[in-house]
Amino acid sequence: DMDWNSYQRLQTIHWWMDAMAQKYPAFVSVETVGMSTEKRPLKVMKISTAGPNSTRPAIWIDGGIHAREWISPATTTCMANNLITEATRIRRQRFVETFDWYFAPVLNPDGYEYTWSSDRLWRKTRSSPKKGIWDGLFGCCKGVDPNRNWAYKWGGKGTSQNQCSQVYAGPSPASEPEVAHIQNYILARKDSIKLFLTFHSYSQLLLLPWGYDTPRVPDHDDLLQVGNRALAKLRAVYGTEYKAGDTAEILYPAAGGSHDWAKGVAGIKYSYCYELRDKGRYGFVLPADQIIPSCKETFQGVKSMAEDIAAIY
Ligand code: 0X9
Numbered sequence: 001d002m003d004w005n006s007y008q009r010l011q012t013i014h015w016w017m018d019a020m021a022q023k024y025p026a027f028v029s030v031e032t033v034g035m036s037t038e039k040r041p042l043k044v045m046k047i048s049t050a051g052p053n054s055t056r057p058a059i060w061i062d063g064g065i066h067a068r069e070w071i072s073p074a075t076t077t078c079m080a081n082n083l084i085t086e087a088t089r090i091r092r093q094r095f096v097e098t099f100d101w102y103f104a105p106v107l108n109p110d111g112y113e114y115t116w117s118s119d120r121l122w123r124k125t126r127s128s129p130k131k132g133i134w135d136g137l138f139g140c141c142k143g144v145d146p147n148r149n150w151a152y153k154w155g156g157k158g159t160s161q162n163q164c165s166q167v168y169a170g171p172s173p174a175s176e177p178e179v180a181h182i183q184n185y186i187l188a189r190k191d192s193i194k195l196f197l198t199f200h201s202y203s204q205l206l207l208l209p210w211g212y213d214t215p216r217v218p219d220h221d222d223l224l225q226v227g228n229r230a231l232a233k234l235r236a237v238y239g240t241e242y243k244a245g246d247t248a249e250i251l252y253p254a255a256g257g258s259h260d261w262a263k264g265v266a267g268i269k270y271s272y273c274y275e276l277r278d279k280g281r282y283g284f285v286l287p288a289d290q291i292i293p294s295c296k297e298t299f300q301g302v303k304s305m306a307e308d309i310a311a312i313y
């Protein structure tokens with residue numbers, strides 16, 4: 001059964017998404033947008049008080065691109081659950097009534113399952129490299145970094161062409177079916193999506209594009225303002241300190257990431273990457289009793305971003 005006091009397997013998360021759609025067909029729907037390399041479904045949940053066919057302005061939230069960052073699927077599913085609760089209220093708030101919300105909580109389902117079955121700290125996808133003549137001699141490594149595989153500035157700084165690297169960009173842009181399917185799904189809705197949020201861990205950062213290198217986005221000040229207001233709301237819950245800034249400046253340059261693609265290709269102005277709890281004490285192996293606190297504070301941040309952007313539309 002689904003709860004947020006422990007981390008959940010992929011099957012449980014998918015079962016919960018489908019169960020929500022069955023229970024609240026008027027405002028929850030679930031779509032399988034494609035299959036992963038190992039044929040697991042890539043599920044997207046749409047929450048809209050205007051119903052499954054609504055074409056309101058939209059907010060995109062994804063998680064679980066990196067397999068070992070368990071707090072990301074946990075926090076994003078928990079926020080989706082909060083939003084469903086908000087949608088059932090008679091007096092609904094503006095962030096619920098203005099937007100369609102898309103949640104894709106596990107973008108790398110093969111990697112995620114691998115962290116449960118075999119290697120807790122696996123990061124990448126589970127695709128096999130194309131067989132080359134050297135493979136017999138040097139062996140080969142599985143997996144592409146799905147946050148170096150998006151089709152914008154692909155193969156640039158902070159990426160590797162070595163199959164065995166943790167930041168292997170893959171043989172070509174969007175070589176990973178997980179990335180290709182989600183890119184297509186977002187492109188088909190790019191004019192409605194007003195806010196793009198991708199959830200990773202850890203470091204407690206809110207990253208603005210660009211990640212590929214240090215130039216500032218032209219609307220940097222708008223993004224930073226909405227970001228800092230969100231972080232003030234997040235901090236107000238438990239005092240958790242997050243910092244906002246340009247990815248390449250406050251973290252490191254890394255090309256082919258999803259929030260760069262969302263801004264650079266899909267043209268979504270407000271595009272961010274959250275690096276969730278903590279700051280390194282537990283790192284990727286964050287205790288499950290932090291799921292609900294992480295969810296509560298992050299939801300306030302996301303709500304603040306939605307309210308600010310709703311005020312523009
Ligand atoms: O390196 C990453 O992909 C992210 N950090 S993580 O520890 N979760 O792996 C940061 C991504 C920042 N985004 C871009 N560079 N585009």
Ligand code: ZN
Nearest residue numbers: 066069200201
């Ligand atoms: Zn990550």
